[in-house]
Each structure stands twice: as structure tokens, then as C-alpha cells.
Amino acid sequence: MSLTEEELTRLADIVRLQPTKNSELQDAWGLDSGSEVHSYLESHLKEYYYRDDDSLIRATGEAAGLVDVEPGIESEGGPDDTPSVIRVPELEARVFDVVAGPEERSESVVSVLHKLRETFEMDPEADEVRRALRSLERKNVVETIYRTVPTFRLAVDRDAVDVEVSE
Structure with missing residues (x-):
């Protein structure tokens, strides 16, 4: 699956901010609600993120390889x-x-x-x-x-x- 520029940018945000929450991504992406974040994740980046045991959003290893960003930086x-x-x-x-x-x-x-x-x-x-x-x-x-x-x-x-x- 090839990603658009917006999807790659948002994927880089997930890698950079992980572990993160809907509210952090909402702020970073300028969306109106956590529901919008969830909807975007599920429809655009479903293969590239997961939720850990604490329900925090994390990027998959493949996602980190697609963007030129170090996790947590x-x-x-x-x-x-x-x-x-x-x-x-x-x-x-x-x-x-x-x-x-x-x-x-x-x-x-x-x-x-x-x-x-x-x-x-x-x-x-x-x-x-x-x-x-x-x-x-x-x-x-x-x-x-x-x-x-x-x-x-x-x-x-x-x-x-x-x-x-x-x-």
C-alpha cells in the first residue's frame, strides 16, 4: 500500500510521539475530536499502528522504517x-x-x-x-x-x- 504525503507525515507523527494518545494526535493534526483521530487511523493507517496494553498508540516496526524519524524524538x-x-x-x-x-x-x-x-x-x-x-x-x-x-x-x-x- 503506498501512502500519500499527508499519511506519511501523520505516520511520522505517530512514530515521533509514541507512545501517544488520540488527544495528542488530535492536537498535532488539528482535528476536532479523538473520534476523528480514531477514524483516520482506521481508514488510512490501520496497517501501521497498534494499541499497547495501556491503549496507547504505537507505530509498527514497518511504520518506523517508512519514515525518517526516530521514535520518541x-x-x-x-x-x-x-x-x-x-x-x-x-x-x-x-x-x-x-x-x-x-x-x-x-x-x-x-x-x-x-x-x-x-x-x-x-x-x-x-x-x-x-x-x-x-x-x-x-x-x-x-x-x-x-x-x-x-x-x-x-x-x-x-x-x-x-x-x-x-x-
């Missing part, structure tokens, strides 16, 4: 790829809070793990922290500096990005 469309808002799981939000800033010396996964333990009294596995750092790197808010081991630091000023915790 809002961007101002500026010259660089720095997002203005990212929606991430709690661990990624906490990693963003503690990882070295853009002007600081980059740090290892283990260093970030120790900061998480000290600051938030959480105890994730090192692999979970590594995955969180790599995910933030794909969102263009963390960069990798290769030394003896890969090290990480923010690629943006901490206050340049609003971090929202998704469920």
Missing part, C-alpha cells in the same frame, strides 16, 4: 540533528542526567554505572547502561569518544534537551 529542524525533546525509558533519562557534559572528559560505562548507583540508588547491569548510552547516541544527544575503551559524554548541553520519561 522531537526536533526543531535546525541545521544540526539535536532534538529538542526526547522520550526515553527511566534508565536512559537517568543516564542523561549523570553522564559527563559536552565540555567534560568522557567516561566509561562503569563510571556512568557508579554515578547512577550514587545519585539515584539504582543498580542496573553494565549492559543495560551500555544499551542506554548507545540509544542516547542514536538520538544525537550523547557521543562516543574512543580511548582505551569506548567512553561517552553528552553531545549537547544538558538544558538544551527536555527529557520525558516514557512508560
Whole structure:
């Protein structure tokens, strides 16, 4: 099924905003009601979205592949790829809070793990922290500096990005 420009734009909104609700899409699309959103989804994008266990709207993997948008990222469309808002799981939000800033010396996964333990009294596995750092790197808010081991630091000023915790 080939999608129109409007359908692709609205599909990109779903990918970007997910997990989302009818009311958020209503606002984004300028529609009058959640019923209109539901009707549009069912008649135009039925193959590309689903509702999760909490009835939140999510894009299918195929949908994410059709649009050039990272899930959970809002961007101002500026010259660089720095997002203005990212929606991430709690661990990624906490990693963003503690990882070295853009002007600081980059740090290892283990260093970030120790900061998480000290600051938030959480105890994730090192692999979970590594995955969180790599995910933030794909969102263009963390960069990798290769030394003896890969090290990480923010690629943006901490206050340049609003971090929202998704469920």
C-alpha cells in the first residue's frame, strides 16, 4: 500500500510521539475530536499502528522504517540533528542526567554505572547502561569518544534537551 504525503507525515507523527494518545494526535493534526483521530487511523493507517496494553498508540516496526524519524524524538529542524525533546525509558533519562557534559572528559560505562548507583540508588547491569548510552547516541544527544575503551559524554548541553520519561 503506498501512502500519500499527508499519511506519511501523520505516520511520522505517530512514530515521533509514541507512545501517544488520540488527544495528542488530535492536537498535532488539528482535528476536532479523538473520534476523528480514531477514524483516520482506521481508514488510512490501520496497517501501521497498534494499541499497547495501556491503549496507547504505537507505530509498527514497518511504520518506523517508512519514515525518517526516530521514535520518541522531537526536533526543531535546525541545521544540526539535536532534538529538542526526547522520550526515553527511566534508565536512559537517568543516564542523561549523570553522564559527563559536552565540555567534560568522557567516561566509561562503569563510571556512568557508579554515578547512577550514587545519585539515584539504582543498580542496573553494565549492559543495560551500555544499551542506554548507545540509544542516547542514536538520538544525537550523547557521543562516543574512543580511548582505551569506548567512553561517552553528552553531545549537547544538558538544558538544551527536555527529557520525558516514557512508560
